[in-house]
Amino acid sequence: MSGIAGSDCSVITPVGDRLPLEQIEKNIITIYRKPIWSKFTKALKQFKMVNPGDKVAVAISGGKDSLLLAKLFQELKKHSDHSFELEFISMDPGFHPSNRKLLEDHCDYLGIPVKIFDKQLFDVVDEIANDYPCYLCARMRRGALYAYAESLGCNKVALGHHFDDVIETIMMNILCSGKYQTMMPKLKAKNFDNMELIRPLCEIREDDIKLFASESGLSPMDCGCAVAAKKTSSKRREVKELIKTLGASFKDVEKSIYMSAQNIYLDAVVGWRNGKEHYSFLDRYDD
Incomplete structure (x- = not known):
């Protein structure tokens, strides 16, 4: 999951020694206040994502986006006057053991009390999916996350989709599906009463998340998906490159x-x- 589905299923090479946890947490609201913390809190307020009494399940894939999301929510809980509860959940859809260990290691180091549940989806998706395994997998994973969050008494699931995920989704829908549809900052879950999905990183640029991860000395996996790794091409990657190319000719x-x-x-x-x-x-x- 870059949230749920990522565009690159490789593992980021470790940049260096990890910063002490206290320093990582301090940097979120100091060094990264403008590009990350302020945009996170702005999205929460603008789109009314978290209210008093909510119990939010923060979904962690082991990637840079969801790990940052978890730390942001921990800092929000620490500094907020709002009364809300948090659960940190992660689904193992069939990770390679090394990726499972990487996920556990990062959560342990970052002080994230994650609850991991097994749901062998990769084998199922690999068997029945054709050209768009990520779409099918995302739907199945989301349903599994909703069900597990509901069992913990949560009424919201937070995913780590960021600004770049949003604009790439808009362009993919235009270019590949002939429709205009965005990735909503929040939406009501289908088939799960009183459950909402929220995307608090929707205004944060991916490059700023990458910088935070590398300067913190973290080496998270991107998605760990064995199915997507078999594909030699990715429309999302192509769209990402297209947007980058357009940026050279069109301001902002x-x-x-x-x-x-x-x-x-x-x-x-x-x-x-x-x-x-x-x-x-x-x-x-x-x-």
């Missing part, structure tokens, strides 16, 4: 893609959907 193109989902002019849209209902501009053309 990443920000423009991100903000486009918040500035849709319905008077200039040919058609749109609301649930299963489809609407056309002709429906109100003569009004």
Whole structure:
């Protein structure tokens, strides 16, 4: 999971000795206050992600994004006046033993009391998926996370999708599916009453997360997926490169893609959907 699904299934090479845990926690709200901490708290407030009385299950994959998310929530709990509870959960969908150990090691070092549950999904996905195993796996993993979070009494699941995940998803939907659809900052879970999914890293750039991980001396895995590792190409990787290329010609193109989902002019849209209902501009053309 870069949240749930990552784009690169390699393991990041260790950069150096780990910083002391106390220093890592201090850096989050000092050195990384502007690029990470402030954007995290802004998203929580702007999209009303956490309320008093909530019990949030922070989903940890072992990657850089979800480990940072866990530490951010720990710092929020430490410094916030809001009364909310936290659970840290991780699903082992069939990791190689070395990746499982890497996950456990990082959580132990970072003081994250993670609860790991086994759900052998990789074998299932490998058997039935064709061109888009990540999509199928993400859906199955999300359902398993909801069920486990519900069993712990949680009403929200927090995933580690960041800003770059959001804009890549927008572009993939346009280029590959012929539709405009973003990755929502929060949404109600299907088939699980009173459960919500939240994405508190949605305004944080991936490069800043990478910098935090490397300067902290951490070497987390990206997704550890044996299924995706077999694929020689990735549309998400291609889109990531396309956005990077566009950035050379269009100023702030990443920000423009991100903000486009918040500035849709319905008077200039040919058609749109609301649930299963489809609407056309002709429906109100003569009004």
